[in-house]
Amino acid sequence: MRHPARLERGSLLGGRYRIVSILGSGGMSHVYEAEDLKLPGKTWAIKESVTAMPYEGSMESEAALLTSLRHPRLPQIVDFFVPDEHGYTYLVMEYIEGLTLSDYFKQCRGKIPLEHMTEFVLQLLDVLSYLHSLDPPVIYRDLKPSNIMITPEHEVRLIDFGIARSYKAQSVDDTVKLGTAGFAAPEQYGSGQTDARSDLYGLGALLLYLMTCGAYTEWIQGVESSIRSDVPRTYIPVARRLLRLNPIERFQSADEVRKELLRRPGITASGSEMMVTISGGTRVIALTGASSGVGVTHTAIAISHYLERQNFKVAIIEMSPRSQSFARIQQVAHAGKPVPAGRQFAVDGVHYWKQSGRADILSLLGGSYQFIVMDLGSGQDQNRLEEFLRADLPIVIGSGAEWRQAEIGSFVRSHNRYPRDKWIYCLPLASADAVQRMRKTLDTSSVYGLPLHIDPFDREPQMDKVFAHILSHMMGQLPKKRSFFARKRVHD
Known part of the structure; x- marks a missing residue:
């Protein structure tokens, strides 16, 4: 129930506070701007409230509570008027501009x-x-x-x-x-x-x-x-x-x-940006393709197993709804054995999630993974685009072939309304000259050529060097471990 404001411009409260304007109204109260006649130039905010009669002291309790508080984010209370015959009470407090x-x-x-x-x-x-x-x-x-x-x-x-x-x-x-x-x-x-x-x-x-x-x-x-x-x-x-x-x-x-x-990436005490460290939280790396067939899944797997070899707990998520890549990997990993039900399986310590959605991502973020690698494929529906833009490290994969390099420029232009300061661009099998030309075209140094890496589950020293450089601000160097498929071939 709303009650009408009792004061208006020019009204005088307590012989000292002259109402200048009404600042706002809501529920059972109104707030006014008032000038102090005893302290020329001083402005206060006055809260007018209606309390039930007989008076039970609720407004006085608020005044007593606030008067006892001392914090720069709380208003200073300077005066209080008990209810008049109509139940109206007034609290005079610091006027806050804004x-x-x-x-x-x-x-x-x-x-x-x-x-x-x-x-x-x-x-x-x-x-x-x-x-x-x-x-x-x-x-x-x-x-x-x-x-x-x-x-x-x-x-x-x-x-x-x-x-x-x-x-x-x-x-x-x-x-x-x-x-x-x-x-x-x-x-x-x-x-x-x-x-x-x-x-x-x-x-x-x-x-x-x-x-x-x-x-x-x-x-x-x-x-x-x-x-x-x-x-x-x-x-x-x-x-x-x-x-x-x-x-x-x-x-x-x-x-x-x-x-x-x-302790989350990107936050400091002042709210400004900071360099990501490995002090806690889950880091998200999202890979998308400038076009189809450029090696998004291959690169996502390689990054995941590189991170796992550095002793991080890693999940890789297949976000392309029609992809069968992870299903085929699961069949190879369980060769000769029944394939377990469900969408999650593990290879060499990396947890794979087949054909996942946003709900899966949310549940994984609340878990114990240090890194989540998203394979977004080359499709760009709104959900996958948002995951790419929100990632801690968004990576665009483009073809290293010179005749296809215009595709990555086209991809960037189609997304020019989004901030791209965090984006990384990777060109599998691109020559050094092609990388330099692309850096000039995109006006960024964050373009990397990826060397030949036949099996993404295996350790490839040249690829490790590239990943170490790209991911250096997100991780520290820890002892390496051997690949599941490498061990399987040795035993076979």
Whole structure:
């Protein structure tokens, strides 16, 4: 139920605060901009709320709570007016210049720059960590875009503590079930008591909302198809775990989430890009062909087994829906033995996944693999294109034959609207002169010729040198192991 605003431009509150404008309205409250007559030039925000009569002190509780908090991402409280005869109360607080995240989201047409998205999430984790570390912990319970201010310097501020509460360990359920639909954790609707993990669910809902351009706030079937193509694939298991229905299955603290994000490729404490290291997380390498028959599957297998020989846990995924390559490999690997049912099998320590989809990728990202190599084939449907663009290392395979080298230039031109700073180009059997010409044509040094490599399961020293150079920023050198097929031939 909405209540009419009681103040208007020029109204005077407490003989000191003159209303300049109304900043916003929602639910049971209105927020005004006001000038301070005792401190010329000083501007405050005044929150007007309606409380049930007789007065139960809820607004005063919010004021007392906020007054006790000290954090740069929380507003400073300077004055409080108890309810008048109509139940209207007023909270005078720091005026924060900027936009709500909701308005900023609209200004960006639903696509907030990735670096800003990361900054906002890390800043929210910072303030949540502070609130949850208090004694007793303070649970915010309403983390949504309209309650988050973004300053011109892209600093985050939480602005509405209307339903925050102190955590009471002896309570089984919350007294009041409050929260915003879509962003509130399931336990806020009566299934249990809210605690720090409830705020983490809200953070996950907010993260997914930003990752899907506002399409989703909960993890349901099909959500992965709406995730922005520029969002790093490693963000997805973080959001998915935050949104678990059972609090026990979520991250258990804001610090735990922060550590997980900061050890993911591409994130630093400031939210800027960094060089990938092997400190944790799953790296995704995606290979696609500029045209058919250029050796995408052969190269993907070779990379996978190269990484496995460096003692990394590797999965290779066949993303072309009509490909039978992995099925044939499985038959060779199980020669003379029954072929097991299912789409997963292993060769020399590398886990192969036949004809897989996006749901398989999501489940693998949440596992223990250090590398996932995607064989995208040469087809470019939207799903495979998005996987290619989202990968930590996107690799385009083109023919090394001079008469076919125009194909890779055509491929690049057809995708010129996408950022290509991470792309690597590999030309099997290309001459040194052909590689140099292609580097000049594409205006990048990230073009590599691949030497003759008859069996991609075997170690080929010249190919290893190329892979070591291409993958040097993603891995470290570890002892090599022998190939499954090499051992099989020795024994045969």
